[in-house]
Amino acid sequence: MNRSSSSRIETISAGALSQKIEDACSKQQYWVTGECKDAWKSAKNVWNFDLVTKESRRGQGEEIFIVPCRIWESDASNIDRYLISQGSELAAAVVDGMSLKVQGETSMWGNSLKFNVSRIRPEFSQTGKLYCEAIQRLDDFSASYPSNPRAVLKPWKVHQNSEQGVPVPADKLKSIMVIAPERSQGKNDVRFEMKGKNNRPRTIDYQSINWHHDGALAHFGQLIRTAKHKGHGLIVLVRGGGHWAGMQAFESRELADLIMNADVPVVTAVGHAEDVSLADRAAVASYITPSAVAAAITATFRAQKSQAYKARDERKAAQTQNTQRQDSRLIADLQTNIAEANKTIGTLQRSATEQEKRHIQTLLDMARRRVRGYSRLATAVAVVLAVAIFFGASGFLEFFGMEPSFRALLVTRCTAILAAWFITWRLELARQKIKSPAARPLRVPPTTAEWMAAIMTVRTVHRLRKLQRHRPAGPEATDS
Numbered sequence: 001m002n003r004s005s006s007s008r009i010e011t012i013s014a015g016a017l018s019q020k021i022e023d024a025c026s027k028q029q030y031w032v033t034g035e036c037k038d039a040w041k042s043a044k045n046v047w048n049f050d051l052v053t054k055e056s057r058r059g060q061g062e063e064i065f066i067v068p069c070r071i072w073e074s075d076a077s078n079i080d081r082y083l084i085s086q087g088s089e090l091a092a093a094v095v096d097g098m099s100l101k102v103q104g105e106t107s108m109w110g111n112s113l114k115f116n117v118s119r120i121r122p123e124f125s126q127t128g129k130l131y132c133e134a135i136q137r138l139d140d141f142s143a144s145y146p147s148n149p150r151a152v153l154k155p156w157k158v159h160q161n162s163e164q165g166v167p168v169p170a171d172k173l174k175s176i177m178v179i180a181p182e183r184s185q186g187k188n189d190v191r192f193e194m195k196g197k198n199n200r201p202r203t204i205d206y207q208s209i210n211w212h213h214d215g216a217l218a219h220f221g222q223l224i225r226t227a228k229h230k231g232h233g234l235i236v237l238v239r240g241g242g243h244w245a246g247m248q249a250f251e252s253r254e255l256a257d258l259i260m261n262a263d264v265p266v267v268t269a270v271g272h273a274e275d276v277s278l279a280d281r282a283a284v285a286s287y288i289t290p291s292a293v294a295a296a297i298t299a300t301f302r303a304q305k306s307q308a309y310k311a312r313d314e315r316k317a318a319q320t321q322n323t324q325r326q327d328s329r330l331i332a333d334l335q336t337n338i339a340e341a342n343k344t345i346g347t348l349q350r351s352a353t354e355q356e357k358r359h360i361q362t363l364l365d366m367a368r369r370r371v372r373g374y375s376r377l378a379t380a381v382a383v384v385l386a387v388a389i390f391f392g393a394s395g396f397l398e399f400f401g402m403e404p405s406f407r408a409l410l411v412t413r414c415t416a417i418l419a420a421w422f423i424t425w426r427l428e429l430a431r432q433k434i435k436s437p438a439a440r441p442l443r444v445p446p447t448t449a450e451w452m453a454a455i456m457t458v459r460t461v462h463r464l465r466k467l468q469r470h471r472p473a474g475p476e477a478t479d480s
């Protein structure tokens with residue numbers, strides 16, 4: 001192999017490679033055809049949608065290709081006026097399933113390719129391949145299972161309210177199976193929702209599946225058989241949101257057949273409020289999010305427990321009624337003393353509550369001032385270092401044995417400025433959230449004494465927000 005310098009592969013930074021890709025891909029004009037998918041309009045009148053085609057490449061099977069598109073406000077106004085003059089409008093064009101021919105320019109946005117649309121041909125129709133295939137699949141599914149009422153429901157009626165519970169008796173829910181992709185947020189949501197609750201299954205069997213694997217359907221069929229063998233009363237199919245393209249596995253007719261013919265009832269919660277898949281219609285029930293299906297399961301337990309307790313309480317009420325009559329005289333004699341004692345206790349409790357509330361608030365205020373101070377100090381240090389590197393770039397490069405060329409000086413100074421700006425920006429974002437509790441709790445919640453000790457020494461915004469999430473459970477201090 002020739003290892004001469006002329007044949008060596010160039011070594012560049014990730015930023016330089018991104019810049020090369022951006023230079024190669026940006027500002028290219030094209031007419032592009034495809035199917036509109038997942039269109040939405042932002043508050044600033046900017047339209048966003050995916051332009052999709054389903055086609056084969058290099059002799060392989062059909063694949064879905066996606067180009068994210070954007071129509072800026074100025075272009076949207078021009079396109080809308082043009083389409084109105086042709087007897088249509090922009091809102092009628094950017095609809096799921098619409099076959100479009102658009103003109104625009106490529107650009108890179110956050111290391112992702114975007115297509116800025118400036119024109120749309122008026123000869124569009126709702127004949128997109130994915131759209132028509134979905135309609136045909138649903139028609140075939142409805143014809144194959146005429147006894148399934150969910151197959152013909154309007155899309156907005158398919159997902160159920162979690163307060164209605166699940167259409168499975170609670171005594172069948174003592175053991176369930178939850179199937180989700182590996183490291184799925186949906187699985188974590190179910191686990192978090194079920195954690196520590198009394199109204200929950202005794203056994204929850206969490207199983208992982210990769211829907212992008214060729215053997216995913218066979219694996220799902222095996223999991224159904226495993227659920228039946230282990231005596232599970234319900235299979236919960238969750239995912240946890242994401243891009244619409246990841247929903248294609250749930251549009252599979254084979255998957256819908258497996259769900260319809262499963263020996264164990266299946267419910268779905270894939271995290272797409274606006275989308276209704278074939279799997280949702282095949283399931284005995286579907287919910288918008290994994291958290292919603294967990295809430296539905298606990299609601300079913302509560303409903304059954306409430307009915308059982310009601311009959312038991314009626315029997316106990318009859319038995320205790322006589323005892324209550326006998327004790328009423330003693331209670332009447334003690335009520336006066338108890339009232340006085342309660343009054344005294346209430347006064348002391350209110351006083352203690354106010355003092356503790358003020359103390360907690362004082363500790364929080366001091367901690368916030370301290371954390372802001374350290375954060376601003378870190379900002380100042382970052383700025384000072386950036387300024388030092390900016391003005392001392394030559395010495396900096398020479399110290400590391402690099403030639404202080406104009407390009408090296410420019411890169412060093414720009415890097416110093418960008419790093420200082422990024423650190424300052426991140427610290428400022430953190431300071432803006434300083435009063436907000438953390439979204440996730442600590443794995444080991446601190447005791448009151450530990451919390452008091454930690455709040456007096458906290459130095460970072462991240463740690464402060466974690467502590468605010470675990471504020472002592474006595475009185476709730478009010479943020480000033």
